[in-house]
Amino acid sequence: MSRRNFIVSLDVGTTQVRVIVGEPRPDGTVSITGLGLSPSEGLKKGIIIDLEKTVDSIAQAVAEAERMSGQTIDSAYVGLKGLDLELLNNRGIVAVSSEDREIREEDVERALQATRVIALPQDREIVDIIPREFIVDGYDGITDPVGMLGVRLEVDAMIVTSRVSFLRNLVRCVNRAGLDVSGLVLHALANAEIALSADEKELGVLLVDLGGGTTEISLFQQGKLRQLSTIPVGGDHITNDLALGLRTSYYTAETLKLEHGCALVSQADVEARIEVSTVGSRERRLISEREIARFIEPRVQEIFQITREESIKMGWPELPPAGLVLCGGVSAMPGIIDVARLYFNGDQVRLAEVDYAGIQNPIYTAAVGTLYYVHRQNPRQFAAERSKPAHKQKPGIWQRIKDWMGDIIE
Numbered sequence: 170m171s172r173r174n175f176i177v178s179l180d181v182g183t184t185q186v187r188v189i190v191g192e193p194r195p196d197g198t199v200s201i202t203g204l205g206l207s208p209s210e211g212l213k214k215g216i217i218i219d220l221e222k223t224v225d226s227i228a229q230a231v232a233e234a235e236r237m238s239g240q241t242i243d244s245a246y247v248g249l250k251g252l253d254l255e256l257l258n259n260r261g262i263v264a265v266s267s268e269d270r271e272i273r274e275e276d277v278e279r280a281l282q283a284t285r286v287i288a289l290p291q292d293r294e295i296v297d298i299i300p301r302e303f304i305v306d307g308y309d310g311i312t313d314p315v316g317m318l319g320v321r322l323e324v325d326a327m328i329v330t331s332r333v334s335f336l337r338n339l340v341r342c343v344n345r346a347g348l349d350v351s352g353l354v355l356h357a358l359a360n361a362e363i364a365l366s367a368d369e370k371e372l373g374v375l376l377v378d379l380g381g382g383t384t385e386i387s388l389f390q391q392g393k394l395r396q397l398s399t400i401p402v403g404g405d406h407i408t409n410d411l412a413l414g415l416r417t418s419y420y421t422a423e424t425l426k427l428e429h430g431c432a433l434v435s436q437a438d439v440e441a442r443i444e445v446s447t448v449g450s451r452e453r454r455l456i457s458e459r460e461i462a463r464f465i466e467p468r469v470q471e472i473f474q475i476t477r478e479e480s481i482k483m484g485w486p487e488l489p490p491a492g493l494v495l496c497g498g499v500s501a502m503p504g505i506i507d508v509a510r511l512y513f514n515g516d517q518v519r520l521a522e523v524d525y526a527g528i529q530n531p532i533y534t535a536a537v538g539t540l541y542y543v544h545r546q547n548p549r550q551f552a553a554e555r556s557k558p559a560h561k562q563k564p565g566i567w568q569r570i571k572d573w574m575g576d577i578i579e
């Protein structure tokens with residue numbers, strides 16, 4: 170197989186690093202050919218706190234994905250999630266340059282570049298520019314203006330910024346693990362690619378990624394990502410609460426949570442038959458799932474309480490028309506949907522579908538979604554790159570992002 174006939178995504182999560190190799194298909198789907206996982210040792214609340222450990226985790230996951238897929242992996246699309254990301258709106262305006270007034274790719278490119286002229290604090294930089302709509306001579310709502318006639322081209326774009334240190338540390342870890350960064354993909358966009366339907370994104374929907382160290386809330390409307398907010402609470406906090414509450418080790422608490430955890434006390438079994446060790450004592454006690462749930466439910470409630478506050482800040486005291494969709498590891502916990510329904514109108518809450526070509530777990534939504542997102546952004550890229558000489562290829566969106574990023578992504 171040619172080098173470019175596969176896509177690799179890298180998710181450096183707070184609990185786990187995941188590398189997924191996928192083969193793009195002409196129908197827009199991606200078939201998964203390799204998967205590499207390793208526990209994530211160097212992150213806290215989505216932020217890298219130990220470079221060496223993070224590099225090791227990435228290298229391990231890459232080696233596993235290489236073994237499984239039989240491919241040598243030297244670059245990957247890297248997911249972005251976290252407290253350090255922000256969205257801004259800006260407009261770029263240019264005059265159409267050709268004599269015949271036909272809008273070309275170059276004009277679109279110049280309009281997008283014009284949106285970069287924006288005052289940013291020194292510790293922030295632009296990581297992506299996502300066009301929302303184009304406006305040609307005052308006519309708005311245009312998604313692709315190339316080939317249209319006009320004099321004045323405007324673009325209304327969403328600018329994604331990140332704290333400089335967050336991004337540089339992430340890219341540094343990826344590079345030190347032996348990979349180039351092919352591109353950066355917001356997890357919100359990656360998740361939406363497979364968790365949301367086009368209708369939901371059009372009508373308005375909240376997507377909540379319940380991760381290990383963070384919970385990310387994104388609002389989609391009129392087909393586009395509109396708002397993004399991240400809170401520093403996730404599944405790791407549930408485990409911590411459980412470890413403290415039961416006076417047991419973090420490791421035991423995590424295992425208990427995964428095997429017996431239930432988000433709603435009233436739904437959990439009352440029969441005491443789970444053995445648990447207490448720190449500092451040889452004694453083992455028997456407890457029930459209900460006792461475990463008593464330490465879980467308050468934290469899950471807190472997560473949805475904050476999610477609701479964020480939803481209100483985003484302008485939706487009630488949910489948007491297509492409701493709320495849950496993804497991320499914590500969404501696999503029994504009872505989670507019932508707790509969400511205490512805070513939001515019941516019928517409007519659902520779990521994301523989690524069957525991606527055989528991988529069935531919501532912890533993979535972002536990494537698999539990244540493959541789909543990359544494929545959809547440039548459906549012809551992978552086929553075209555094989556047949557066209559390099560100098561005849563148009564710079565795709567990823568090349569453009571790399572150009573913007575200058576010295577960060579080499």
Ligand SMILES: Nc1ncnc2c1ncn2[C@@H]1O[C@H](COP(=O)(O)OP(=O)(O)OP(=O)(O)O)[C@@H](O)[C@H]1O
Nearest residue numbers: 182183184185380381382383404405498499501502
């Ligand atoms: N079946 C399950 N029941 C309960 N919790 C689960 C289950 N599966 C995974 N989790 C929890 O989900 C969390 C991990 O979720 P996920 O893999 O989405 O996070 P991450 O991507 O590593 O972190 P983040 O996105 O915050 O950086 C962990 O706290 C884990 O214990």
Ligand SMILES: [Mg+2]
Nearest residue numbers: 182183380535
């Ligand atoms: Mg995650």
